[in-house]
Amino acid sequence: MTNLLLKNVRPMGQTATDLAITDGLFAKMAAPGAEEIDCGGRILIPGLVEAHTHLDKSLLGLPWYRNEVGPRLIDKITNEREVKVALGLDPRVQSERQSIQSMGFGTTHIRSHVDVDTHHGLAGIEGVMATREKLAGYVDIEIVAFPQSGMITRPGTVEMMDAALAMGAEVVGGLDPCGIDRDPRAHLDAIFGLAEKHGKPIDIHLHERDLLGGYSTEEIIARTLAHGMQGKVTISHAFCLGGMDRSYVGALQEQLAEARIHIITTAPASAPVPAVKELKELGILTGSGSDGFRDTWGPYGNGDMLERAMFIGQRNNLRRDDEVEIALDICTFGGAAIMELKGYGLAPGDKADAVLVEGETLTDAVVSRAPRKLVLKGGKVTARDGTCVLEAP
Amino acid sequence: MTNLLLKNVRPMGQTATDLAITDGLFAKMAAPGAEEIDCGGRILIPGLVEAHTHLDKSLLGLPWYRNEVGPRLIDKITNEREVKVALGLDPRVQSERQSIQSMGFGTTHIRSHVDVDTHHGLAGIEGVMATREKLAGYVDIEIVAFPQSGMITRPGTVEMMDAALAMGAEVVGGLDPCGIDRDPRAHLDAIFGLAEKHGKPIDIHLHERDLLGGYSTEEIIARTLAHGMQGKVTISHAFCLGGMDRSYVGALQEQLAEARIHIITTAPASAPVPAVKELKELGILTGSGSDGFRDTWGPYGNGDMLERAMFIGQRNNLRRDDEVEIALDICTFGGAAIMELKGYGLAPGDKADAVLVEGETLTDAVVSRAPRKLVLKGGKVTARDGTCVLEAP
Structure with missing residues (x-):
């Protein structure tokens, strides 16, 4: 060495x-x-921390994909599941391409959600695990087993999530318990059950806005406390914390802080976003990520976490130097703390x-x-x- | 040739x-x-069109300016007026630096608002006019006489605006008739009066949000019709069109379309913004710009209008290819149409x-x-x- x-x-x-x-x-x-x-x-x-991405499904290196997908979240999910087959997308190849691009931008640690569904089974997990092994020593990759297409609406998915976690996925993923799975109780009981069984943390996508997302957040907080999982649960996106009713959001954020639940924000320009300065004041660990990029969801993004820090700054109207430094901290120390990186x-x-x-x-x-x-x-x-x-x- | x-x-x-x-x-x-x-x-x-910037006050080429300014709009205006003196900012040098940077990104036409105030007089206008002459044949620069510090609150400013227009500024600027000048009637009468006197178009900054900005917009529409200035008035920013009451905004937009008033949006991530697809459907000409960048207002921006098209896309959630092409159109043909460029x-x-x-x-x-x-x-x-x-x- x-x-x-x-x-x-x-x-x-x-x-x-x-x-x-x-x-x-x-x-x-x-x-x-x-x-x-x-x-x-x-x-x-320190190395940039990509704490929320989707390594298995970028279209990097493929001919340009002309996006003609519909406006709803479910349109994008359905389209993606089908296009993956049509394009013959190989999660191993795509995850290696994306990881290498991210490394060029200075990323040293990646937390990747990886799709688990009854259509593609564990192919995504296997592909990203192969890349993780191949790139060992160059970049650290952590895998979240992610039920992108829903769990309760698609029987068999919980069992596949279980298998993914047994294979070596480090984190239990989840997704919009109301908006996608239409059964918040069953969805959240399932992921907290998997977390307890495997002794692994949770990182749940929550796009639900305003009071709907607030409701799901309340349910996540309740289960975090009931399972003694303080410090082990992350909510990604948390658009509901960007809601207009700031007194409600303020109370919710205090409960999140007490339950030591972490927030990961990609700071999209077109959605309500958690106010990172408020999270910091409450001591809520905050990380960030590129989310999926150059995929069937949209053409934006490149994996540059320094640019992501800029997006966080722009979205949160951080203009003072000490404020922009908060955005950079989120893309380095914040993500590292959530991922519990040792010696960072x-x-x-x-x-x-x-x-x-x-x-x-x-x-x-x-x-x-x-x-x-x-x-x-x-x-x-x-x-x-x-x-x-x-x-x- | x-x-x-x-x-x-x-x-x-x-x-x-x-x-x-x-x-x-x-x-x-x-x-x-x-x-x-x-x-x-x-x-x-075609050449990228920078339809809204502030050539006179970027800090490009100077040592890093540590921003510690307060949160309100007026904090930034006051701070800037004072820092310009402290740093000895030369509008001629700064406008040349910024123009050259923009040219590197493919900008061929620039509309620049240039500060006119009782503190700095016409120094900004003179400086940018010198750059315009020096760069003739390389980039076309159009100058908006811009009362950044207010007109009615600072007696003598209207006369300076008059002088700037007589000197060769092509467009009459304006700014938040309620929020900054605290006298919408006097402010708007002044700028429409100057426009009539000089036979020049108007491009007014309007940061006022929701109903306040709606009120100012209604007053601008009324004067546009009264002065027969259809097609000659632009509202820059127009944050009020990003307001939550979409039925009110819809009605306002229809009136804007009837009065043939144009909109320029920089698509900031942290403010409400006009929905560019709605403007397009109504036939409202829409352009864009970098706004001021690397200045005392904030550190962001670089003059890249292709990146600006990306920001417009991200802010408006344009994901389909045909939608992203609208964003690019705004940064090319849209700005060109507003500036009435011939042979574009x-x-x-x-x-x-x-x-x-x-x-x-x-x-x-x-x-x-x-x-x-x-x-x-x-x-x-x-x-x-x-x-x-x-x-x-």
Whole structure:
């Protein structure tokens, strides 16, 4: 393993210094013979954390997909299930393509929801697991077993979720208990039951807005407390927290904080979103992700978590430098805390997962989104000048 | 003047063909000895139209400005007026820097609001006019005399606006008649009076939301009709059209359509925005712009109108390819129509203002935002591979 000495580097935009990396960890002193890298005064941040994406279904590398899908959520879900077959989408190949693109942008950790349904069975889980194994040491991938097409409405799905978790998916997924599964009690009992059986955390998609999403959130809070799962449950999207009735939302957020439920927001421009500054004030751990991108849902997105920090800033009207830094924190330390990553950071003893970014300040780095000069994973160079050292299939 | 033959080019993403440019105009046949350019099958679109920006006050090229400004609109206005002095901001230099950056992204036409106030007088107008002259032939700049700090609240401003228009500003600006000037009648009478006196169109900033903005809009409509200014008035931002009461907004939009008032939206993620598909259905001309960027208001933005098309798409939840193409149309033909540009387009006889973009389809070009391969202004190459041929001061 190469030992490094990063010369003239500014950790988190602070004063320039030298940083040693020994045996894959940041160290107080350079090892003898450590290879020196001149960082040219650039800023070093810990590896970007992609805490919500869908590795199994991007269309990267395929001919352009002309999107003509209908406006409802269920239109997109149905279309996707069918198009996957028509295009012969291979989750192994697609997840490798997307992971490599993300690595080029400085992502070192990915939490991916992976579809589990009666149509495609466990093919998605198997494909992403193959990519995880192939890319071990380059990027860490965590798998959420995700019942995209519903569980209760499609008998057999719960059993497949069970199998996915037994195979090695680390997190129990879920989806709109009212809006998609039309049976919140059965849906939530199922996922909390799977979580208890496998001793694994939960990360549930919740697109439901306003009082409907509020109702589902209340039910999630109740089960989190009943199962003693404080600190082990995440709600992704949580559009209901962007609702207009701020006194109701405020009360709900206090209950979320008490139950130590985490929030992951992708900060979409067209949907109500959780107010990240309010979450921070309440001590609610907040992470972010690209969501699915370049897929049958829509053409946007590229996996750049620095750009995602910009989107969070724009969506939450964060204009002051100290506010934009909150957005970046969500895309680094926030996601890392939710995923309970060990040794995440730039302190001595932390794993040397880090990104050298361009810019005078952290805010400059976020809004400029210049190609990443260098990406390290466990002290190994995984990308240079915006390009991953691995070639996509 | 160089005559060109663009080989293997796809106008608006259509089938590859060859396009001739003779004496600065697209032509049916290539002139003898025309220089051939291999376009490699790339897509050609007309020059991007930056229809709403503030050339006089970006902080491009200056050391990073740490933003610590307060949350209200008036905080930002006051802070800016003072910081401009503290930083010694030179509108001539800043407008040239911003214009050159925009040209690198493929912008060929700019409408810039330029501050007119009793603090800085006409320095902004003079500075941007100097840049306009210097960059003539590379980019067309239209100037809106803009009373950023209010007119009625700051006596002497109307006279300065009058002077700015006499000097050569092409458009009469205005700003939040209720929210900033606190006297909608006096504010609107002043700008319509100036428009009548100088025979020039109006482009008014309207951040006022919901019913307050609706009230100001109603007053603008009434004066547009009374002054016979149909087709000559633009409302920029128009956040009130993003209001929740869609039946009220619907009725207001119908009145706007009847008065042939145009809308310019920058599609900010954190404010309510006009629904561009509704405007299109009503036949309301719609343009877009970057707004101010990298200034004392906030760190975001870069002048890339292809990225702006993406923001419009994201903010309006445009996912289908035909919808994303609407967003691109706003950033090209829409702005051009509002600015009444003559000979805008890719047809024979049109001015050869065009951009060669990367991507399989128009939507791919918008979401990928790759560096522009080539930018032409009147058939002259003004940028290559994302970089303007001119050097910024």
